[in-house]
Amino acid sequence: KQEVTQIPAALSVPEGENLVLNCSFTDSAIYNLQWFRQDPGKGLTSLLLIQSSQREQTSGRLNASLDKSSGRSTLYIAASQPGDSATYLCAVSQTGTASKLTFGTGTRLQVTL
Amino acid sequence: EAQVTQNPRYLITVTGKKLTVTCSQNMNHEYMSWYRQDPGLGLRQIYYSMNVEVTDKGDVPEGYKVSRKEKRNFPLILESPSPNQTSLYFCASSFRRDWNSPLHFGNGTRLTVT
Numbered sequence: 001k002q003e004v005t006q007i008p009a010a011l012s013v014p015e016g017e018n019l020v021l022n023c024s025f026t027d028s029a030i031y032n033l034q035w036f037r038q039d040p041g042k043g044l045t046s047l048l049l050i051q052s053s054q055r056e057q058t059s060g061r062l063n064a065s066l067d068k069s070s071g072r073s074t075l076y077i078a079a080s081q082p083g084d085s086a087t088y089l090c091a092v093s094q095t096g097t098a099s100k101l102t103f104g105t106g107t108r109l110q111v112t113l
Numbered sequence: 114e115a116q117v118t119q120n121p122r123y124l125i126t127v128t129g130k131k132l133t134v135t136c137s138q139n140m141n142h143e144y145m146s147w148y149r150q151d152p153g154l155g156l157r158q159i160y161y162s163m164n165v166e167v168t169d170k171g172d173v174p175e176g177y178k179v180s181r182k183e184k185r186n187f188p189l190i191l192e193s194p195s196p197n198q199t200s201l202y203f204c205a206s207s208f209r210r211d212w213n214s215p216l217h218f219g220n221g222t223r224l225t226v227t
Contacts, residue, residue: 004155031212031213032212032213034215034216036216036218041220041221042220042221043117043203043218043219043220043221044156044203044205044216044218045218046215046216046217049213049214049215051213089155089156091156091216093212099144099146099161099163099169099209099212100158100161100171101146101156101158101216103148103155103156103157104155105153105154105155106155
């Protein structure tokens with residue numbers, strides 16, 4: 001059974017700092033991996049989706065990488081801003097059951113002034 | 114505006130009183146799914162639907178029912194709610210024919226069962 005882990009559970013950084021969020025998964029037979037952002041009282045917003053054949057995806061200040069063989073993905077946020085404060089979740093879909101996503105429990109990020 | 118709409122946003126009910134949480138999407142998505150989010154457990158899939166009249170169980174289907182009579186709607190039904198179903202519920206949708214399209218979420222329904 002796929003398990004997805006995100007460490008740390010919470011992170012506080014000063015504004016302007018570059019940071020990395022981690023996501024690890026136990027079964028490397030994944031179809032894709034998605035990173036989401038969740039703001040308090042809101043739903044999840046998809047940030048980046050990396051297909052299993054890809055190594056990374058970029059959107060603005062965000063860069064996500066994928067290393068299937070080691071079961072890891074990282075989300076790099078450059079020049080962090082207070083507006084980046086949110087909970088970040090990763091989710092993987094399995095080969096053969098792409099309809100089923102397994103989520104991590106998230107990293108709560110606070111960017112301070 | 115492309116969106117997934119859930120109603121109600123907040124619901125307080127008593128044990129055993131049947132309730133329905135509605136979900137509607139305006140993106141012509143084939144795939145829809147329900148999740149519950151609990152502290153320390155993350156999001157867990159309850160049910161999903163590949164298309165009209167096609168539904169299947171996720172990881173935690175016990176105590177829930179769904180139906181997909183129209184492409185845009187995917188209601189979640191709790192026939193006899195219990196306190197352990199107190200949770201934050203999310204509906205989501207995506208293009209099924211492209212599993213590499215992102216998942217779109219509603220804003221959630223916070224359910225309390227007393």
